[in-house]
Amino acid sequence: MIEVENALKDSISKKVKEICGEDVGDIQLEEPPSMELGDYSTNISFRLARVLKKPPKVIAEELCRKLKEENIPYIRDVKAVKGYINFFLDYNSYARGGISRILEEGENFGRGRDRGKKVILEHTSANPNGPLHIGHGRNAIIGDSLKRILEFIGYDVETHYYVNDMGRQEAVVVFGLERFEIEKDKKPDHAIGEIYIKANKLLEEDPQLEEEIGRIMREYERSLENGEDSPIVERFQWAVNYALEGIRETLSNLNIKHDTFVWESEYVRKGMVREVIKRLMETGKVVEEDGVYKLDLSDFGIEKKLVLTRADGTTLYSTRDIAYHLDKMSRCDIGIDILGADHKLTAQMVEASLKLLKSKTPKVIFYEFISLPEGSMSTRRGRFVTLDEVLEEAERRAIQEVKKRGVADEEEIKEIARKIALGAVRYNIVRISPEKPIVFKWEEALDFEKVGCPVIQYAHARCCRILEHAREMRIEDGELFNYHMMDQEKILIKTLLKFPRILEIAGESLKPHILANYMLDVAHKFNSFYGNCPILREKNKSIILSRLKIVESTKIVIENGLKLLGIECPGKM
RNA sequence: GGGCCCGUGGCCUAGCCUGGAUACGGCACCGGCCUUCUAAGCCGGGGGUCGGGGGUUCAAAUCCCCCCGGGUCCGCCA
DSSP states (O other), rough: HHHHHHHHHHHHHHHHHHHHHSSOOOOBBOOOSSGGGOOOOEEEHHHHHHHTTTTTHHHHHHHHHHHHHSTTEEEEEEEEETTTTEEEEEEHHHHOOOOOOOOHHHGGGOOOOOOOEEEEEEOOOOOOOSSOOOHHHHHHHHHHHHHHHHHHHEEEEEEEEEEEEEHHHHHHHHHHHHHHHHOOSOEEEEEEHHHHHHHHHHHHHHHGGGGHHHHHHHHHHHHHHHTTOOOOHHHHHHHHHHHHHHHHHHHHHTOOOSEEEEEHHHHHHHTTHHHHHHHHHHTTTTETTEEEEOOGGGGGTTOOOEOOTTSSSSHHHHHHHHHHHHHHHTSSSEEEEEGGGHHHHHHHHHHHHHHHOOOOOOOEEEEEEEEOOOTTOOOOTTTTOHHHHHHHHHHHHHHHHHHHHOOSOOOHHHHEEEHHHHHHHHHHHHSOOTTTTTEOOOHHHHOOOSSSSSHHHHHHHHHHHHHHHHHHHOOOEEEEEEHHHHHHHHHHHHHHHHHHHHHHHHHTTOOOHHHHHHHHHHHHHHHHHHSSSOTTTTTTTHHHHHHHHHHHHHHHHHHHHHHHTTOOSSOOO
C-alpha cells in the first residue's frame, strides 16, 4: 500500500535529518528476505556509515530507537537487525484498510489518475506480404499489453500499425499476383504469403526479372507523387488490403485491435517525404557520394551515412520512416515504437535525423528474435510458425484438457478453451523480458501444466467457485480481521496490495513482463492460502467473512491484471 | 573486423538500470496429501563456480576492464 510506504519514508527521512542534519535524498524501502525479519526494511544506515563515521549497526540502533517513538500508520514494531532497520505491519488494520480499498475500487483497483498525456504507440507493423508469425506475435503482444497498461494508469493511448506498402517486398507480391493465381479459399494473408514465396523462388531462378521489380516500384512511387489513382496504385492497394484482412483477423483472435492503420505511401502522396529530404539537405550535414546524397550523422556517433534517395530518385524506407515519425511525434506527447532488435541501427539513425529537424524522438522498445530450433524464421523462404497455427493448436489441446476435467458442458467448453489458449499463447510470450532471445518449442509454448497462464486462470476459477458457494450459504456481515492471521493470508494480502505499484513500474518502465510475472506470483500466493487456510469450512464466522473478502479481492486483482495482458478469465476450467 | 543484445542448478526464467541480509519462481527428480471450498492444487526434500578472469567497494548476479560462447546489425533492403 502506497500510503504505508510513503508514511515510512517520511518518518525515516525525518529521523535521518535529526541525526545527521542533512537531507540524504529519496529513502529506498525494501522487503526483507523473510517474514520473520519484517515487512519493510531500509539499508539507510549503510549509506550513512561513511558520512557519520559510525558502524551501520550503531546508526541502525539509534534510528530504530527514534522511529519507535513515531506513530506510523499500520506499523506495529521497528527492529534494528545487522545494520538494517526492519518494520513490522499490524496486519489486522492493514488488512482491513487494504482489502476494503480493493473491494471499493473493484475493476478500477490499480487505475491511475488521468495524466493529460497523449501517447502514440506503434506496434506489430508487419509487412503485408504474408501471415503473422510468432516473431511478429512478440511485437504485437508486448505492444498491446503495454497499450492496455498505459491506458489504465492514466495515459491517452492511440495505437498505430504502420503499413509498409512501398518496400521491395510488396512489389514482389504485386509482381507475383501478375503471374500466379491466388487461392481464394485460403485465409487472405496466407494466400498472399504463398504468392510471395512463389515469386521469390521465380526471382531466384531468373535474376533477370529483378529489373521488373524495380520498374514496378518506380511506377508505383511516380504514380503516388502525381496523385494518380492508376492501375498500379490499385494493384498495390488491393494486395495490401487483402493481406491486412487476414492479419487483422489473427490480431483480433489475439484480442488485439489497432486504432489507426497508417500507410507509408501516404507520406509520399502528400509530399511529406520530399519535404523531409529538403529539410535534411538544409541542415548542412549532407554530402554527395557515389552520385547520391547522404546524411552525415557522425555528430551522433553513427559512422554509417544515411542515404536520402536512390540514384534513380526514388525514396527509401528510412527517409519515409523519418517523415512518418516527424508527423507522428507532432501529434503526441510521447511516442513509443516496438521494434525488433535488428532495427537498432535504423532506429538510431531515425532518432538522430529527428533531432536534426528539432523534433521530439520516440522511446523504443527492442525485442530479440524468436527463432526455431532449426534456425531463424524467414517469410521469404516460408520457414516460420504462424500465430494462426499456434492459436489453433493451443485451442485443440485446451479443449482436450477441459473435457478431461469435466467441469463444463459441451457448449461452454469451446469458449473456455479459447480463453485458455489465448492466455497460454499471450502469456508465454509476454512473461519473458524482451531483450532475451527465445527459441520456439511447441512443447514449451503449449504446456498447460504448472507454468504459465492456466495457473492464474485456475486460481481465478477457484475464487469464483468459492464465492458462488458462499452466496448460497448467505453469510451475514460481521467484524473483519479481528483474529490471529495465518502467514499465507498476510502474504497474499500484501501481494494483492502491490498491484497499483506494479502497474506503475511496468507502465513507466515500459516493461509488461513485470506485470506478467507478478500475476503468477498472485496465483501462487493464492494457491498457498487456499491450501492452508480453510474458508467455507472454517467455524468462526468472522474468519469466514474475512477470508471471503480476501478471495473476492484476489478475483478482482486477477481479472484486472489479466485484462491488462489481453487475457480473459474463463471463471471455471 | 566494429557496434548492440544474451549467457543464472539437467531445462526455462526473475533479479542487473538505482550494489547490501539465506539468488524469485517454474519444469524435471524424490517423499507426503483427494469420502472435506475444482489435485491445472497444497506441504516437505535434494540440486547453483549467477559463462571465465581481473578490478572498484565495508559489501558485486548487479558497477568497470579483458576474454569465451550464442544471436544480431554494419544495403542506393525493409
